[in-house]
Structure formats: structure tokens, C-alpha cells
Amino acid sequence: MAEKKLLLQMQGIKKSFVGVEVLHGVDLDLYAGEVHAIVGENGAGKSTLMKTLAGVHPPTEGKILIEGKEVQFAHPAQAQAAGVGIVYQEFNLLPDRNVAENVFVGREPLKRGLVDRRKMERDTAALLEEVGETGFTPRTPVRWLSVAQQQVVEIIKARSLNARILVLDEPTAALAEHEVELLFRLVRRLQELGVGILYISHRLREVFQLSDRITVIKDGGVVKTLKTSECDQRTLVSLMVGRDLDAYFPERGRPEDLGDVRLETRNLNTALLRDVSIKVRAGEIVGLAGLQGSGRTELARAIFGADPIDSGEVLIDGKPVKFRHPRQAVKAGIGFITEDRKAEGLALAQSIADNMMLAVRTVMPARKRRAAGVMSNKELAEVTELKARGPEQEVRFLSGGNQQKVVLSKWLKTKPQILIFDEPTRGIDVGAKAGIHDLIRKLARDGVAVLMISSELPELIGMADRILVMHEGKLAGELPAGASEPEIMELATGAHEEVAA
Amino acid sequence: MTVVDPPEQSAGARAAARRERIAGWRVGVLASPAAPVYGALIGVFVLAWVIVTIDGGNFLTVSNIVNMLQRSVALGIVSAGQTVVILLGSLDLSVAQLISLSSLLAASTMDGSMANFLPAVLVVLALGVGVGLVNGLVITKLQVNAFIATLGTALIIQGIIQYRWTGPQGGIPNQFSNDLGYTRFGIIPMSIFLLAAVVVVVWFLLTKTRFGYKVYAVGGSEDVSKLSGVRTHRTIITAHVVCSLTAVITGLFLAARLRAGTPTVGTDGGYDLESIAAVVLGGTALMGGRGGVIGTIGGVFLLAVLDNTFNQLEFNSFLRDVVRGLIIIAAVAVYARRQEKKA
Numbered sequence: 001m002a003e004k005k006l007l008l009q010m011q012g013i014k015k016s017f018v019g020v021e022v023l024h025g026v027d028l029d030l031y032a033g034e035v036h037a038i039v040g041e042n043g044a045g046k047s048t049l050m051k052t053l054a055g056v057h058p059p060t061e062g063k064i065l066i067e068g069k070e071v072q073f074a075h076p077a078q079a080q081a082a083g084v085g086i087v088y089q090e091f092n093l094l095p096d097r098n099v100a101e102n103v104f105v106g107r108e109p110l111k112r113g114l115v116d117r118r119k120m121e122r123d124t125a126a127l128l129e130e131v132g133e134t135g136f137t138p139r140t141p142v143r144w145l146s147v148a149q150q151q152v153v154e155i156i157k158a159r160s161l162n163a164r165i166l167v168l169d170e171p172t173a174a175l176a177e178h179e180v181e182l183l184f185r186l187v188r189r190l191q192e193l194g195v196g197i198l199y200i201s202h203r204l205r206e207v208f209q210l211s212d213r214i215t216v217i218k219d220g221g222v223v224k225t226l227k228t229s230e231c232d233q234r235t236l237v238s239l240m241v242g243r244d245l246d247a248y249f250p251e252r253g254r255p256e257d258l259g260d261v262r263l264e265t266r267n268l269n270t271a272l273l274r275d276v277s278i279k280v281r282a283g284e285i286v287g288l289a290g291l292q293g294s295g296r297t298e299l300a301r302a303i304f305g306a307d308p309i310d311s312g313e314v315l316i317d318g319k320p321v322k323f324r325h326p327r328q329a330v331k332a333g334i335g336f337i338t339e340d341r342k343a344e345g346l347a348l349a350q351s352i353a354d355n356m357m358l359a360v361r362t363v364m365p366a367r368k369r370r371a372a373g374v375m376s377n378k379e380l381a382e383v384t385e386l387k388a389r390g391p392e393q394e395v396r397f398l399s400g401g402n403q404q405k406v407v408l409s410k411w412l413k414t415k416p417q418i419l420i421f422d423e424p425t426r427g428i429d430v431g432a433k434a435g436i437h438d439l440i441r442k443l444a445r446d447g448v449a450v451l452m453i454s455s456e457l458p459e460l461i462g463m464a465d466r467i468l469v470m471h472e473g474k475l476a477g478e479l480p481a482g483a484s485e486p487e488i489m490e491l492a493t494g495a496h497e498e499v500a501a
Numbered sequence: 502m503t504v505v506d507p508p509e510q511s512a513g514a515r516a517a518a519r520r521e522r523i524a525g526w527r528v529g530v531l532a533s534p535a536a537p538v539y540g541a542l543i544g545v546f547v548l549a550w551v552i553v554t555i556d557g558g559n560f561l562t563v564s565n566i567v568n569m570l571q572r573s574v575a576l577g578i579v580s581a582g583q584t585v586v587i588l589l590g591s592l593d594l595s596v597a598q599l600i601s602l603s604s605l606l607a608a609s610t611m612d613g614s615m616a617n618f619l620p621a622v623l624v625v626l627a628l629g630v631g632v633g634l635v636n637g638l639v640i641t642k643l644q645v646n647a648f649i650a651t652l653g654t655a656l657i658i659q660g661i662i663q664y665r666w667t668g669p670q671g672g673i674p675n676q677f678s679n680d681l682g683y684t685r686f687g688i689i690p691m692s693i694f695l696l697a698a699v700v701v702v703v704w705f706l707l708t709k710t711r712f713g714y715k716v717y718a719v720g721g722s723e724d725v726s727k728l729s730g731v732r733t734h735r736t737i738i739t740a741h742v743v744c745s746l747t748a749v750i751t752g753l754f755l756a757a758r759l760r761a762g763t764p765t766v767g768t769d770g771g772y773d774l775e776s777i778a779a780v781v782l783g784g785t786a787l788m789g790g791r792g793g794v795i796g797t798i799g800g801v802f803l804l805a806v807l808d809n810t811f812n813q814l815e816f817n818s819f820l821r822d823v824v825r826g827l828i829i830i831a832a833v834a835v836y837a838r839r840q841e842k843k844a
Contacts, residue, residue, distance in 0.1 A: 056728065077730035092728050094721035096791045106717045106731035114709045157729075 004031040006068070007196040008053075008165050012060035015052055022048055023220045023337060025062065025236065030165060030196040035187065036198045037207040037228070039240055040217035040429070046200050047089070047093060049217070050167050054086045055079035066165070077106070085158025089170040089427065091150050093142045100124040100138035103157045127156040131186050147292070148179035155186060159195075166190060167198045172206060173256040173427045174456050176292035177489065184210060202235050202429055203456070216240055226387055240430055249434075249462035250441040252481055261318065262449035263334075263418045268312035272298040274474045275312070280418070280449040285440065287464025288453045289488050295473040296453045297339060300420045302402060303451075304336045305329040316418070329361050335411030339422040341400070341452075345407040348396035352388055353377050355395050355406050360413035380409040401432025407438065421452045425459060457485045534784030534797030537835055539781075542803045549810040558813040565809070567610055567688055573805040574692040575600075575751050575758075576775055577798060580783075581703040582747025583776040584797045588707070589740045590789030591640060591647040596748040596776060597657035599632055600767030603752025605621040605662065606760030608672040611806070615674045625749045633745030637738030655773070662764045670762035682757035692754060699747060703794045706743070720789025748772075777827075779804055782832045803828075 008030040015023040023045050030036050052059040055073030064071055066082055073079040079086075094100050100121045101108075108115040109123070111149050124138035133152050136145060142153065149209065151171060158166050168187070172180045187197060187210060201207055207214060208228060216223040216239045223239050259282030268276040273295050280286045290296045301307040303314055305323025313320045316332055323329045326336070338344040346355055356377050364372065375383070378389050384405040388398060395406055404424065411419060421440065427431045444450050454460045460467055467479040469491035476491040554562040579596050586593050603625045610621035634653060639650040684691040707713035715736040718726040726732050748767075755766050767773075782800030785792025802826070811821045 054728075075730075075732070076728050077732070080730045086728075088728065092722075092725040094718055094725055094790065096721055097717060101714065101717075105729045106715060108711050108714050110711065115711055115714060124651065 004033060006030075007032050007066065009063075009065040009068075010049075010053065011063045013049065013052055013064070013067070014060045015048055015057060016060045017057075021060075021220070023052070023059070024224055026217070026220070028198075028215060028222070028225075030198060032194045032196050033191050034162070034213065035191060035197045035199050035211045037201065037211035037214045038217060039201065039204070039207060039214060039236065040223075042290075044217045044240075044429075045220040046217055047169060048220075050086060050169060050198070050200065053084055053165075053167065055084075062491060080161050080163075083162055083164040084167070085161055085165065086149065086167040087154040087164025087169060087171060089173060091154060092148075093150055093153060097142040098139050098141050099128075099136065099145075099153055102153055103127065103160050104136075104272075105157075119243060123160065124156070127160055128152075130159070131156060131189060131236070140175065146179075148176075149184060150346070151175070151183065152186070155190075159190070163195065165196050165198070165199070169200045170202065170427060171199070172201065172203060177457065178291055181291075192311065192439075194259070202427070202433075204430075205458070206237060206418075208233065216289070237430055247455045249459075250438050253283055253285065253441070253444055253465050255444060259283050259447060262316065263303070263451065264315040265299075266313050266315065267312070268299070268302060269310045270298060270302050270307055271310070272473050273302060274472075276470075276475050278451075278468055278475065280451050282417070282447045282449050283444050284465050285444050285450040285452055285463055287460040287467040288451060288470065289457065289460055289467055290470035290476075290492050291457065294470040294492065296470050297358055297422055298473070299470070300336060300422055300451065300453060303329070304420065307337075327362065330359055330414055333415070333417035335359075335416035336418045337404075337407050337411060337419065337421045337424055339426070340406060341403055341426075345410075346395050346403060349394055351392045351396055352381075352386075352398075352406055353391040356380060356409045356413060359410050359436075363414060371445070374413055374415065380412060383412070384409055384439060397428075401428040401435065404428060404432075404436060405439075408436075413441075416448065418449045421450065421454075422428060423454055424452065425454075425456070457488055460488070461485070533796075534786075534792045534836070535799055537839070538783050538796050538799035538803060541832070542799050542806070545803060545806055547613060549806055553810055553813050556814055560810075560813070563688060567690065567693075569802075569805045569809045570693050570820050571690050572808065574690075574696045575770065576753055576772065576779060576804065577696045577801045578747050578754065579751040579772050580776040580779040580797050580801050581699050581794050582744035583704060584780050584783070584785055584792070584794045585707065585716060585740045586647075586744045587777070587780050587785050587787060588720045588789055588792055589716050589737060590723065591737060591740065592651065592777060592787075593636060593741065593744045593748075594648065594651040594773045595632065595636065595654040595658060596744070596751075596770065597767035597773040598655045598662065599629070599745060599748040600752040600755060600770070600772055601764055602662055603628055603749040603764050604659050604756035604759070605666055605670045605762035607753050607756045608670040610672075611674055611677065612672045613674055614623045615676050618674070618677060622753070625753055626746065629746040629749035630742055631745075632748075634738060636745065637741035640741070641734040641737050642669030645732075657767075663804070665696075666762075666764045668764070669759075670764075673756050673760050675760070678757045678760045680757075681754060682760075692758075695732070695750075695754060699750060700794055700798055703743070703747070707794060712736065712739060717790055720786075720791075722790070775804070775836065778829050782829060784836060786836070787833075 006029060010026060010028040010114050013023055014021060015027045026049055027062045038046050048057065051057045055076045058072070094105065103124050104120050110116060111119065121138040131152060138150055142150060145153065171183055173301045175183060190197060199211060203213055211228045213225060214228055214231070214236065215225040216236065218240065237471055254270045262282045263280040265276055265278050277300055288296050288299070298307065302309050305326050305328055315321065321332060342348060347358065360369065360374060365382065386405045387402055395403055398406065422441065425436055428436065440450060440452065452463060461483060465481050467483055467488060469476045469479065469488055471492055476494065479487055550560045559565050579600065583593060583596065606628060607621050607625050610624050611617045636651050636654055639645050640647050681691060707716060715726070715731050718731055719733050719736050723733050751772065756762050759766065779800035780797050782785055782803055783796030783798070784791065785796060807825060
């Protein structure tokens with residue numbers, strides 16, 4: 001460690017927004033070639049801290065030193081020029097522009113005063129080669145890239161600025177399991193090149209795999225900075241949430257809780273699905289695993305009436321149903337907690353109350369709601385342990401975990417008998433995750449049939465009573481509760497087929 | 502051009518290159534946002550030709566085509582500027598009033614003498630820069646929505662015009678009027694070269710300069726651009742200056758055509774909404790980030806062909822507006838479908 005160069009020092013960083021202090025004097029340092037993980041619950045101040053470094057929100061107090069020299073950033077451009085690159089959690093790419101245009105946005109190379117498109121594409125190609133990416137070229141429109149490929153674009157964009165300090169904010173939140181491995185390789189490659197990496201993540205497993213040091217942030221302050229080799233997952237979790245999490249997942253359902261088959265599909269075929277037949281019983285949580293693009297979300301959308309079905313049928317309580325529009329599915333008692341909370345789950349600029357009422361308002365007239373026993377907003381907030389200033393707060397100001405609770409409340413209002421969760425805890429911190437898990441189990445215990453899609457295998461294994469694995473639009477197999485990660489991955493990657501063939 | 506892949510390229514790279522070539526065509530030609538408008542232009546042109554000819558009029562004659570082109574000049578110039586601000590995700594509703602004011606100012610400054618030509622042009626260009634700056638600054642620094650900001654500017658200019666002028670303003674020298682409005686090179690009117698020059702300059706700005714790249718970036722997402730280090734405010738202000746400059750050039754041209762400055766020339770021509778319609782017809786997304794000036798010119802020509810046809814058929818003017826409205830709605834619907842397919 002001694003011979004390594006100190007790249008970045010942040011000393012006593014404080015930040016206030018309209019008089020409210022959210023960072024209370026944070027100290028942080030980073031060496032060349034080091035991966036320094038930053039963990040903490042949502043709302044702990046990690047993102048704000050990174051934004052002070054990026055020049056998006058200049059700190060109210062405190063010093064930032066890069067290679068020993070004090071710097072002040074008033075605009076992101078200045079931070080970039082000083083070698084700070086940030087890959088944000090929400091991607092910052094322009095879908096209508098191609099890869100090269102995105103990499104060099106705002107600083108296109110010039111030749112005689114004009115943009116030198118050729119140089120731009122050549123340099124982009126060189127950067128792609130540096131990281132070993134051959135799946136696309138500088139001219140590919142970003143719209144056509146997968147999430148993982150878009151992330152590569154983000155990273156080479158930072159690299160093209162000669163970023164020596166690279167911040168990765170939840171880089172794996174949107175990646176499927178096999179794509180994560182590619183990202184890790186990329187991170188290690190950057191490490192070799194002497195880049196210092198600040199790695200923000202909720203996934204502790206990754207943090208242990210990648211990082212040299214870990215800093216735990218809670219409530220806008222540093223709890224502790226530790227060497228990764230000197231701590232374990234349990235210590236870290238208790239530091240993050242300030243309490244021990246003994247039961248990480250709620251208890252599984254007992255066999256006597258299981259009821260009749262509530263949701264069933266028979267030989268379902270759509271543009272992306274081939275002969276998918278599944279059954280979900282009342283009181284059961286069925287996990288749906290598979291790589292991104294394996295048809296998990298498509299199955300949920302088909303059941304929900306959001307995508308057309310070519311052949312096969314969907315049965316609810318043994319009766320065949322045909323949904324041409326999600327509205328019919330909602331009326332039939334299905335709730336669908338979508339993958340993309342912000343785009344498909346919430347009206348961000350509206351209040352918590354309005355969001356909670358969104359689904360029930362469309363399917364049930366007000367006079368029937370009382371008779372049907374619909375829970376009030378207040379009751380729902382209590383049940384879901386929603387933390388907010390009040391029912392009139394706009395949901396965009398809530399943390400990810402609380403936003404998800406609002407989405408869930410929206411569906412609980414409709415008294416669903418079947419709930420489909422697509423990545424229910426994506427981008428949600430450890431503490432809130434456990435809350436959502438408890439809630440899902442509680443619903444199942446009350447007789448709701450739950451289909452849960454997740455890319456996080458530990459979550460699936462911990463929660464599901466049964467795990468179905470999809471591969472290329474087909475059901476690849478079924479595993480009992482407590483299956484291991486390798487078993488699932490074997491089915492999800494199609495490895496079992498190769499062995500058989 | 503045939504491309505021979507060097508043998509050392511990996512299979513992945515070859516596949517990517519092949520996809521790229523196919524994609525290049527899809528992106529370059531068919532998927533270009535301007536493709537449908539030229540398709541529609543050809544369709545409408547042929548249809549108009551058949552109908553007008555059956556009706557006993559002259560459509561495919563040199564003089565009629567030149568006539569259509571000439572009638573596209575004013576709208577074409579201002580639409581080129583409108584394209585820039587719409588690409589940026591903004592828009593400008595003040596162009597019609599600005600056109601009127603610049604025609605009036607040009608007339609009063611020239612005051613009947615070609616000696617005042619240069620000062621008049623400078624005054625008018627300064628007006629354009631000024632109004633563009635005001636629009637841009639109000640939108641960026643005061644955070645006023647572009648729709649409201651430019652509507653406000655439009656009303657202010659309208660007020661100034663009505664306070665100062667009650668009718669046409671003489672003073673346009675005949676020579677200026679003849680040179681810009683009526684000279685022909687062979688059969689091609691001077692004004693068409695003016696239009697071509699403006700379009701080329703705007704096209705060049707958008708596709709070859711950093712400013713243009715920034716316009717597309719800011720239109721794609723202002724946040725993304727800002728986080729990528731683009732000085733978004735400067736880009737927005739500059740784009741509004743460019744747009745206002747095209748409006749004052751249109752004003753100069755119309756003053757030459759009409760041999761006078763006129764308080765209502767801009768609003769009578771409906772250049773505010775017409776220019777937005779032309780831009781949208783040309784495939785530029787109203788949300789910004791996608792499109793270009795080539796498509797806009799297609800949109801302008803399409804409107805010109807329709808106008809010419811309606812004139813020749815002596816269409817009822819109310820019915821005209823109905824047809825034009827239907828076409829604009831249909832165009833936007835077509836673009837929305839294309840966009841959905843691509844995503």
C-alpha cells in the first residue's frame with residue numbers, strides 16, 4: 001500500500017440543501033489501482049457524496065484534493081477535466097446518437113474548427129478494443145445496445161477523459177448475473193491501468209469479490225473504513241443498518257398454507273415465449289429465474305395482458321381467461337409490480353396518495369371500495385412501513401425502497417389474488433429489502449399467489465418455495481426451495497442442454 | 502464499395518461489422534427521420550400533378566415549379582432556424598412577430614436609399630441577436646418554459662409594433678427590392694439561392710460543428726448533456742439566436758418582396774405555427790434530439806405543393822386548413838409508430 005499513489009482525498013465534506021445538512025463531514029481517500037467500495041443504505045448520502053466530487057453539487061464545506069492539490073468543481077466539466085469520471089446509476093446516454101457520439105459528447109475532436117468524425121470513431125474503436133468489447137462498433141446507435149453494453153459505453157466514455165478516478169454508482173443494479181462477470185473483468189482491467197475506482201453497491205457479495213477497502217456510510221457520515229480482507233458480510237450489514245440482521249429472509253411457507261392452483265398457463269406462446277406452462281398456488285411464492293432476455297418479464301407481461309398471446313391459455317382459479325388489456329387483468333385480481341419502478345410503476349411528480357389510488361380508481365368505483373374492504377392510504381402506509389413526510393409528498397422525493405412500497409400499496413388497494421413481482425428489490429438498500437421480503441411473505445401467507453422474478457439469486461433462493469428457470473423463451477426446469485446458485489445458473493445458461501446433447 | 506475483412510479479425514468483430522453495414526443502410530437511408538417526408542412529398546407531388554392536370558391546370562411546368570419554390574423561400578428560411586431550436590427540445594413562437602418587426606425596421610432604416618442598405622441589415626441582424634438572446638436567457642436563467650417564454654416575447658414585439666406603426670412602412674429602395682425579391686438567374690429567382698444558402702449554413706452548423714452535436718445532445722437529454730460536461734445554457738441561448746437570425750432574414754426578404762415593411766406580414770403568413778408544422782412534418786421530434794434541416798425542407802416543400810394545388814383547384818380556404826391539419830396529424834402519427842417499432 002505504501003508505494004501506491006494517493007489519488008484522491010476528500011476531507012470533512014459537508015453539504016446542505018436549503019439549510020438541511022445531508023453530509024456531515026465525510027472523509028474518504030482513494031489510491032491508484034484500488035477498488036474502494038462505498039456501502040450504505042439508500043438515503044445514507046452516497047450519491048450526494050459522489051455528486052460533490054463530480055461538480056454537480058459543490059460541497060458547502062470541506063476540501064477535495066486530487067494528487068495532493070486542492071480542487072474546486074463548480075461544473076461537471078471541471079471535474080471531468082481533472083480526471084474524475086462517473087458512471088451514474090441511471091444511465092447517461094443519448095439513445096438517438098451512436099456510440100462514438102455518446103462517448104465524445106460535448107468535447108468532439110475538432111479539425112480545422114469542424115468536428116472530426118473519423119478521429120472520433122477511430123478513438124472510440126481503440127477504447128472499445130482496450131476493454132475487449134467486440135459486440136458493437138462506434139457507429140451502433142445506443143438505442144440498440146443491451147444494458148450491459150450501454151454500461152461499457154459509459155465506462156469507455158469516462159476512460160476517454162483519461163479518468164484516473166472512476167466512480168461506479170450501483171453498476172450491477174441493471175445487469176443480469178452473467179453480465180456482472182464481464183463488468184468485473186472490466187473493473188480489474190481498469191485497476192491494472194492504475195485507475196482508482198470508487199465502487200458503490202448494495203450487493204455485498206460483489207463488494208467482497210472486488211474491493212480492497214470498504215467505507216460504510218450511514219446518515220450522511222462515515223461509520224468506518226475497513227480493509228476488505230479483515231471483515232465479513234455480517235459485520236458489514238450490521239454496520240450499515242446499525243443492527244444485526246439475523247433472519248435475512250423471512251421463514252418459508254408451510255405446506256399446509258398452500259391452497260389451490262390460482263394462476264396457471266398452458267403452452268403459452270408469444271413472440272418471445274415457447275410453450276410455457278406454469279402453476280402458482282395460493283399461498284405460494286414461485287421464483288422465476290433466468291438471464292436477462294430469457295423471457296421472464298415477457299411471461300409476466302403476457303399473463304397480465306400487456307403483450308398479445310399467440311396461442312395457449314392463461315387460467316385463473318381453473319377458469320380460462322383472455323386479457324386484451326391490463327385493465328381486465330387488474331379487475332380479475334392480478335397485480336404487476338414492474339421492473340422499472342420509475343417508468344412503469346409510478347407517476348413520479350404526483351403525491352403518494354394519488355399514486356396509491358391509481359389502480360383502484362380505474363377498476364373500482366368509489367362507492368364500492370368501502371364495501372370491498374379496501375385499505376385506506378394510512379393503513380397501507382402502516383402495513384408497508386412507508387417512511388414519508390405525508391400523503392401529499394411527491395413520490396420522486398422518496399428513496400427507492402419507499403417508492404417500491406408505494407407501488408406495492410397501489411396494488412394492495414385492488415385486493416389482488418395474484419401478485420407478480422419483477423425485480424422487487426432492485427436498487428433498494430439492505431434494510432428496506434428485508435422489509436419488502438417480509439411483506440411479500442406476509443401476503444403469500446394471507447393466500448395470495450406470488451410469482452417473483454429476480455436476477456439476484458440469493459434473493460430467489462431465500463424467498464421462493466419453488467424456483468422455475470427460463471432459458472431462451474422456454475421453461476428450462478424447476479427446482480425445489482433451497483436450490484443452489486450453480487443449479488440455477490446451469491439451467492439458466494442452457495448448460496444442461498449441452499451436457500445432454 | 503466492397504469491404505474485405507482482414508483475416509485476423511475475430512468472428513465477433515466480423516459479425517459486428519456485417520450488422521453494422523446492414524444497419525448503416527437502415528440508419529442512413531430508410532430510418533433517417535427525413536425519409537417519410539420525402540416519400541410523402543413524391544406521393545403528393547404525383548397526386549397533385551394528376552389532379553391538377555385533369556382539372557385543366559398547369560402543374561409540371563417550369564414556371565409553376567419555380568413558383569412553388571419561390572413561395573417556399575420565406576417559410577423555408579424561418580423553418581430552418583425553427584429546426585435548430587426544436588432539435589434542442591425548445592421552440593420559438595416569436596418568429597412571426599419578429600419577421601414583421603424586422604421588415605418594418607429594415608424599411609425605416611433604409612429610408613428609400615441604398616446607401617443605408619448596410620446599416621439597415623446590421624440593425625436587423627442586431628435585432629435578431631437581441632431577441633434570440635432574450636429568448637434564450639429567459640428560458641435558461643429564469644427557467645421559463647420555452648412555449649411561454651417565446652409567447653411572451655411575441656406579445657412584447659406585437660405591442661412595440663402596434664405602438665409605433667399603424668400601417669405599412671415605406672422606404673424600401675426599389676433596387677433592394679428588385680435585387681433580392683425579383684432578380685432571376687436564368688429562370689431561377691435570387692431568393693432560392695438565399696434559401697439554399699441558409700439551409701446549407703444550418704445543415705453545416707448541425708452536422709459539422711460542435712455546436713450542432715451539442716444541440717442534438719441537449720435535445721436528447723439536458724441532464725445527460727450537463728453531466729457529460731456540455732454547457733447546456735450556452736447551447737440553448739446560441740440556438741435561439743440562430744433561430745431569431747433566420748426570422749429576421751425572412752423579414753428582410755419579405756420586405757423586399759412586398760417593397761415595404763408591414764406590421765402584419767409575419768402573423769398573416771402564420772410563420773410561427775407553420776414553421777413548427779414544417780419541422781414536425783420533416784421528421785424532427787418535437788421533444789428534440791432527432792431529426793434535421795433536410796427533413797424540414799421536405800416539409801416546407803410538401804406544404805408548398807399542397808398550397809399550390811389548392812390554389813389551382815380554387816379550394817375553399819377553410820377546407821384547405823382542414824386538409825393541412827389532417828396531414829400534420831397523420832405525419833406525427835406515422836413518426837410515432839416508426840419510433841415505437843425501433844425501440
